[in-house]
């Protein structure tokens with residue numbers, strides 16, 4: 001069974017981080033660790049076998065590249081160094097990223113750096129790309145792990161491919177039980193959604209994956225006023241093109257084409273300005289359950305009302321049980337709680353969950369990006 005580390009005392013936390021750093025340096029088995037966005041499944045990015053194991057453990061397609069986590073700018077610059085370069089030669093991060101790094105690092109932002117001719121990184125990290133995604137996480141445990149190990153840490157989210165990303169150590173243990181030996185427990189992730197992936201090497205610069213840093217925040221930075229949001233493969237319901245941003249032709253984040261973030265249950269996503277489903281509508285979605293009593297989920301955000309006792313009773317009499325929750329009302333709350341709430345629906349045996357969507361501004365762009373990928377049905381405003 002995986003070892004859980006405890007955060008009950010700082011010296012124990014320190015020891016656990018040193019143990020994890022040692023594993024990264026000497027073992028081919030990846031280590032799970034907390035970041036402020038989601039938990040990561042990490043390996044030394046230069047250690048080929050360990051990086052390959054990440055793909056095996058997650059069941060991840062080989063063409064989907066990994067993000068490299070660093071604890072300092074110096075570690076980030078080292079990724080630009082060809083193996084053949086003299087150790088005294090310095091390499092600079094492209095200037096376009098300076099305002100973003102100043103503002104958002106450490107934090108939920110991943111930048112694409114050009115790969116040097118002769119990179120030390122395992123080729124599995126960057127897959128088919130000519131760039132490498134790099135991020136300096138804000139979680140103290142993640143930072144300490146990168147600094148203590150002195151390694152660039154390649155890490156995708158520590159979930160089974162396709163499931164919602166893990167925002168607690170427990171989620172990691174449930175998904176990767178017996179496939180990992182060590183999980184650093186750093187509590188619940190405060191951001192709750194993955195980092196924003198930006199490409200400043202393309203012209204205009206682009207957001208490849210909306211995430212913890214918003215489009216509005218990026219657009220406010222010098223050189224990023226014209227940033228575009230990429231439309232994604234597989235359907236016209238992506239967040240790309242929101243807020244007046246056009247779509248461009250630069251390379252995309254390969255991971256965005258895969259089905260993602262989905263609980264096993266069906267997801268019905270209601271766009272803003274659609275009506276809250278009535279009890280009759282809720283009940284009509286409960287068909288297909290093999291058990292006598294069907295469980296339905298309802299996740300509210302800003303407008304929907306909690307069902308009253310009479311409505312709950314009406315459903316109960318028709319063999320429908322409700323699992324209801326609020327994701328919160330602010331973008332931050334909704335981001336933080338979303339993945340945990342989706343996982344809870346599966347844990348409670350829900351067959352279909354009805355989710356109240358939000359506007360696609362600020363945190364809403366990333367929230368709705370994940371929800372649209374999870375959704376089996378998107379309910380739009382009825383024409384009047």
Ligand code: TXA
Nearest residue numbers: 037040065129131132133156157194195253254255256
């Ligand atoms: O917040 C996060 O980013 C978390 C934590 C653990 O840091 N990590 C994470 O990793 O979400 P992952 O592997 O689940 O998602 C990485 C995304 C994928 O969509 C991938 O295609 C994209 O980043 N990506 C990574 N390197 C890339 C590259 N060189 N070019 C284009 N896209 C890249």
Ligand code: MG
Nearest residue numbers: 156157165194
């Ligand atoms: Mg992921």
